[in-house]
Amino acid sequence: MPELGVLLPYDYSPLTILAFVLVLAAYGYALLRMPEHHRPGAVRIVAFVVGVLLCYGVMQTRFDYYSQYMFFVHRGQHLILHHIGPFLIALSNPLPVFRFWQQRLSPVLVSALKPLGLIYRLLQHPLIAPILFVGLIYFWLWPAVHFDAMLSRDLYWLMNWSMLLDGLLFWWLMFDPRSPASGTALGYGKRMLILALVALPQMILGAWIVFSRGMVYDVYEVCGRAWPMAPETDQLLGGLLTWIPPAMMSVLAILILLRRAMHEDERAAGRPPNLKGETVS
Amino acid sequence: MIRWLAVALATLTLTGCQAEPENWHGKDIQGLMPDLAFELKGTNGDTVTPADSRGQVRLLYFGFTSCPDVCPATLAKLRRAVNDMPDPLAGDVTILFVSVDPQRDTPERLASYAAFFGDRVVGLTAPEPRLRDLTKRYRTTFGYDEPDAEGNYNVSHSSAVYAFDRSGEARLLLRPDLTAEQVTEDLIQLASAAPD
Numbered sequence: 001m002p003e004l005g006v007l008l009p010y011d012y013s014p015l016t017i018l019a020f021v022l023v024l025a026a027y028g029y030a031l032l033r034m035p036e037h038h039r040p041g042a043v044r045i046v047a048f049v050v051g052v053l054l055c056y057g058v059m060q061t062r063f064d065y066y067s068q069y070m071f072f073v074h075r076g077q078h079l080i081l082h083h084i085g086p087f088l089i090a091l092s093n094p095l096p097v098f099r100f101w102q103q104r105l106s107p108v109l110v111s112a113l114k115p116l117g118l119i120y121r122l123l124q125h126p127l128i129a130p131i132l133f134v135g136l137i138y139f140w141l142w143p144a145v146h147f148d149a150m151l152s153r154d155l156y157w158l159m160n161w162s163m164l165l166d167g168l169l170f171w172w173l174m175f176d177p178r179s180p181a182s183g184t185a186l187g188y189g190k191r192m193l194i195l196a197l198v199a200l201p202q203m204i205l206g207a208w209i210v211f212s213r214g215m216v217y218d219v220y221e222v223c224g225r226a227w228p229m230a231p232e233t234d235q236l237l238g239g240l241l242t243w244i245p246p247a248m249m250s251v252l253a254i255l256i257l258l259r260r261a262m263h264e265d266e267r268a269a270g271r272p273p274n275l276k277g278e279t280v281s
Numbered sequence: 282m283i284r285w286l287a288v289a290l291a292t293l294t295l296t297g298c299q300a301e302p303e304n305w306h307g308k309d310i311q312g313l314m315p316d317l318a319f320e321l322k323g324t325n326g327d328t329v330t331p332a333d334s335r336g337q338v339r340l341l342y343f344g345f346t347s348c349p350d351v352c353p354a355t356l357a358k359l360r361r362a363v364n365d366m367p368d369p370l371a372g373d374v375t376i377l378f379v380s381v382d383p384q385r386d387t388p389e390r391l392a393s394y395a396a397f398f399g400d401r402v403v404g405l406t407a408p409e410p411r412l413r414d415l416t417k418r419y420r421t422t423f424g425y426d427e428p429d430a431e432g433n434y435n436v437s438h439s440s441a442v443y444a445f446d447r448s449g450e451a452r453l454l455l456r457p458d459l460t461a462e463q464v465t466e467d468l469i470q471l472a473s474a475a476p477d
């Protein structure tokens with residue numbers, strides 16, 4: 001197979017490709033058309049694009065093949081879809097792009113999207129968001145559910161998309177650049193508490209997988225692995241990927257928020273608060 | 282978002298509907314997998330499709346004839362399971378043995394291998410790309426080890442048997458830990474059900 005073949009999707013999904021193309025196109029168009037002083041800096045643009053491309057890469061390249069037939073690669077896929085990709089996208093602060101499009105959407109469309117706003121606010125409730133975040137991980141890793149999800153193409157796509165969308169919601173709630181002091185954004189203390197709380201159950205689940213004696217996820221046994229690897233090794237690596245990197249993401253996010261909170265404190269002490277609601281980070 | 286929720290709800294409802302009080306030893310995969318469809322090469326060189334075994338309960342199994350233990354054990358178990366079925370029903374089961382090692386498994390070799398496991402077994406294979414398409418359809422895969430000095434190599438493949446009902450709908454995944462008796466019971470239940 002030619003080298004370029006690895007970049008082609010294993011399971012071609014036109015809807016997924018369309019979604020990613022639309023997101024990148026909307027982002028690029030907004031960048032070109034928005035006034036200079038609103039435009040995000042190069043680092044933020046790179047963070048956004050890398051986040052999007054990472055998610056695309058694990059869904060629509062050869063990586064997806066290995067995710068379907070190796071447990072630990074599957075865990076890596078979800079680490080990117082639910083953590084790293086959305087983490088980068090939220091951290092890149094695409095708020096100016098949202099505003100750009102909000103101003104250009106017709107009022108009819110905006111009012112038609114109202115119900116979506118209600119669902120959004122419900123899902124972003126500080127009690128519901130962390131439960132949803134951890135709950136989805138537990139749901140799709142429930143052995144019986146996981147078995148079905150790996151057997152059914154529809155469920156498999158539902159699983160990956162739900163992880164990606166929930167990842168975006170959660171990390172956006174955590175990294176919302178609007179200052180809690182001057183807006184409705186969640187306070188930094190609450191955000192840090194949520195980050196610490198979601199790390200715990202993920203660590204417990206990962207440790208449980210790592211220390212399980214038997215085969216927890218035998219679907220990879222039943223369906224054949226992509227290459228001959230001892231099932232115990234596969235499960236051990238997958239468990240470690242569930243256990244350690246997500247916990248580190250929480251720690252990293254807490255550090256970023258601490259820094260942001262300290263900056264805002266300093267600014268509040270020296271200057272009037274930032275009413276424009278845009279912080280740089 | 283709404284679209285996603287709608288899909289999620291639809292899926293949940295569908296999954297809910299499948300929870301019928303049927304009792305299977307195998308894993309119920311109704312609605313999870315596509316129905317039986319393939320175009321493979323038979324041992325006499327003819328093209329074989331599901332139409333050739335229309336109306337039968339079909340058992341689909343991926344393997345290779347040089348397989349040291351898993352394939353012979355599985356096929357022997359399936360032969361026993363089918364032979365233990367009551368008389369009229371046993372003739373209504375076809376075992377489709379698909380070799381994922383077309384390089385070594387010539388039609389002759391496949392024919393004698395299939396015949397060894399009884400007249401219910403049909404030996405099939407195809408060029409690798411077509412096999413890749415078929416295994417992908419049933420969300421399984423296969424891979425080859427590096428050949429040793431004598432040119433022998435191992436092949437990784439699915440260890441489960443896919444069971445399709447008389448109308449060709451995917452119904453059960455028979456895991457390797459099932460006994461022949463359990464497979465027999467499942468097959469009787471599958472074969473006794475009236476076709477749609």
